[in-house]
Amino acid sequence: MSNYQTWQWQGFKIGYQSYGDSGEAVVFIHGFGANSGHWRHNLPFLAENYRCYAIDLLGFGASAKPTPGQPFEYTFETWSKQVADFCREVVKTPVYLVGNSIGCVVTMQTAVENPDLVIAIASLNCSLRLLHDRKRETLAWYRNVGAMVMQKVLKNKKIGNFFYQQIAKPKVIKNLLSQAYQKKEAISDELVDLIYQPSQDKGAADVFLAFTGYSQGALPEDLLPILPCPITFFWGTNDPWESIELGKELANYPTVKDFIPLEGLGHCPQDEAPEIVNPLLQQWLEKNQ
Template sequence: MTLSAAITPSDANTQTKTWMWRGFPITYQSQGDQGPAVVLIHGFGASLGHWRKNLPVLGERCRCYGIDLIGFGASAKPTPKLEVEYTFETWGQQIADFCREVIGTPAFLVGNSIGCIVAMQAAVDHPDIALGVAMLNCSLRLLHDRKRAELPWYRRMGAPAVQWLLSVKWIGQLFFGQLAKPKVVRKILMQAYRNPEAVSDELVDMLMAPAADIGAVDVFVAFTRYSQGPLPEDLLPLLPCPAIFLWGTEDPWEPIDLGRELANYPQVKKFIPLEGLGHCPQDEAPEIVNPILLDWLSQDATA
């Protein structure tokens, strides 16, 4: 399986390119040559293809970019710790450098799931590159060490035990091998999406392709053992730009009732519930998400 197999063309006008970052190839797509710059940042286990229904539409009025974070999609998957630390600080730096070296201007950052944390980390660490942040079903990081500390003792033990087991190389490889199967991936997606018709063969194939790349197992294990770093409530008070939230009301992984608490920070201008949608609303219902993003971009770009 080649790296390019992970890429799903968004549109005939979409260009797929490679950018070298710290000596590693990073894959990105772009569309549009006018208007504000927008960077689309995927979630864990996903890739820029998760924005294939959004990039062409946003690209009609913006300079729109979708990027594979290092370790995911068709981008390089260097050895954890020895070559790259897979942390939000690393990914935030990647996004900031992309804005400076490839785009050449500050940008609006749009994230899904952990991509929201990456977007906020980039904006907090590099205020000069961020015009605003839109977050779709932000990861609440419920397995974070500080979150687990609030649980009863008998509920704290499960995740660390699993994380330790996955650190044993053959166990991690076995677990990943069982997970990276079309039937299993489809079953997981059917939990995350409320509309089963959105769980297409194209989507399953797109998410499966990078699993065959050398290094994919090590990246997966490294992130599943990453229970440190920032929580959204750490970053929001430091955010140097306005933010909005879009949240699928039927998300089984990031409950909207907990997500609503993030709307209390002054940096958050809007919290928009997306009725009946799951964890990845940009892919499940682009006809709902795209107009909201375009409206946000048009208002903030002229503010």
């Protein structure tokens, strides 16, 4: 039984999906530019034994897309408050959190700020936030300059909106996905449409530009030492955006229970190869009970 529902948070509509009506609760958090539909191949499988929820972060999917700063900035603090309130008001029990990409940072921020709410975290291809101010200092100067120029240029509203219009097209989305996914047959029209449709909503361009210019907030290595619960990393070995070599450095923190390479997979393994990821998530849940 699936249902796409809405919940009011701070006066804004939030979209979410729920599957399953018994067992412990698992909440899934998508990555940048995606939405709760990115978990459509995982929710029904795990809902056989768990209550599963996937939420659209503010600014994405079916959720509201208020102008940045009115009243929220698009930051990990904002999203962690949203997720924590969702767990308290809708789920009503402590939860297991599963994240992909920037969703992983959201899960960690939520746990750090709400230690009573989160039992354990599964992190799939965590965003390393390589454009963060503190990370950029370690980049080669030409990459650092390039990133800063790009962010500055996109802050010009006209240029930023023009750039967004060029990329928020089915063909470009498909090209980006074919970089992120190693198994090209997983890039269906349904997947492209799932990302394309919300990108056309009023306010979607402003959200995109606000986040591409966001170089502050917590890094995974800030949150891991103070995480109040165990975390397990799963990482597609062929991720072109978040290198597994850099990812492995995160495994050295005591809160990290396990680091599981996913051979030959890309940045969104849960959607690219659910037949591999679903049983692993089930094992992870069983281990953490």
